[in-house]
Amino acid sequence: MTINCKGQLIDLSTPKVMGILNVTPDSFYDGGRYVSDKSILAQVEKMMVEGASFIDIGGQSSKPNAAFVSVDEELSRMVPVVDAIVKNFPQALLSIDTFHSKVAATCIENGAAIINDISAGSLDPNMMETVARLQVPFIMMHMKGTPQTMKQLAHYEDLVKEVMFYFSQKVFQARQLGINDLIVDPGFGFAKTIAHNFELLQKLELFQLLELPVLAGISRKSMIYKTLETSAEHALNGTSVLNTLALAKGASILRVHDVKEAMECVTLWEAMQS
Template identity: 40%
Template sequence: MSSLNCNGRLLELNRPLIMGILNATPDSFYAASRVTDTQRAVDTAGQMLSDGATFIDVGGMSSRPGAEIISSGAEMDRVLPIIAAISKAHPRAFVSCDTIYGATARAAVAHGAAMINDISAGNLDAELFPTLPDLRVPYVLMHMPGKPADMQRRTNAYGDKVITHVWDFLAAKMGELRELGVLDILVDVGWGFGKTVEQNYELLANLAVFKTLGVPILLGISRKSSTWRPLGIAVEESLPANTALHLFALQQGADILRVHDVKEAAQAIKLHELLAAAPRI
């Protein structure tokens, strides 16, 4: 069992947890996740917490394929009021800030954030990694080649070794972070970020390999196109497929599920725990 120091609060990871997604953006890929009004964000966060979420992940920049990078200032205008409002209204929540910027990370923690979730592994802002040690909050390290605008043109970079490539990348970045003094690190294999459908499923099928990194695994597959396009359905119809994949991910060792649909993720965790406790013959 591991624990995380979340801005002065200790969180034990003795069972799988849920991170609910709140996108303070006008253009995130799943429209139902977009929340730009502060009171609506507070209300939505409250419902997610009631449904079983531990973390609320607030992001101000879309990372869908082809999306352009916005400035840190524009991002902060979107996320800081929401982070502060949720932290005040729901003090038991662990608010995460989804950002690539050191300046945003520092301001978010000052406004109540308890975790930094970064799609870029520090590659898009040289100030992010040096900022992290002073913040003393957990950091989610994710694999992504390039940036959202061009990542899907880089899927041939792995050859037939996507597992090895992603593992080596995460291990090297963890080494950099440890040298800087970052204590609490989580890893995310980056489902949908610069990977083909087949590469995504290879990563998921082998998710247990990443337990050898020795840190918690966060998985973000919720409503992404690799869960619904292979089935020939629309994103709005993909909840059953998402739930099935979440259950499999839990069996492979996922520690935190980053989701749009918190209640259903909580149900998957409950069934996973029942299966894990069932006697074998």
């Protein structure tokens, strides 16, 4: 199973790690930490040295009730960061975490490689057509509503069945438009309770039925720190445990704040498999 990133085929039969780079003031764990070029480039270099295959850049927090950021504001946050990373690390494969098609297109045109949309095209009617035109990999996440409304929408008759149906519709729409490389993200924490999150993880292997790579974004989330009665700052060990379980359930990509520890999970998992 491969995806094409800027002409480079990335083999996902060996799980890969995606490092998170939030250039926002209000992200739930690292908001405001990476604002200067120096701090951003240092973090990118650190993640790449530690083994990240992808760097996922976000210019808008998607935590519950996060403030909405306009297209122009998101562009002003994202474009200089993309330009600086491409200039200093031209080999980096950058993923753009946005639901705005204009932000996605501009960043891809400036050297990014992947579009990661928490709404799978639902919040911008031009997103899927933009991805099809650009012919880049598209990460489609499951979410109901928006970050501002999703907590009130965490109701399901059959969680996994409903998420699978959502993806079947999105995959059909994407294929009709000619999008080749698709990745699905069940959306841990998005319009889901802690119990929902653990049910998704428990049944994650069912998403293999889609015959697409699965991304697991569990890193330092509330399903970990609330269960352990701690905080996001103290949720690294719990993150490693659940990342390992996600690998055992078939995840192809781990999206994480802590690349070194996630790579250790992958290395140990691969050693056990062989």
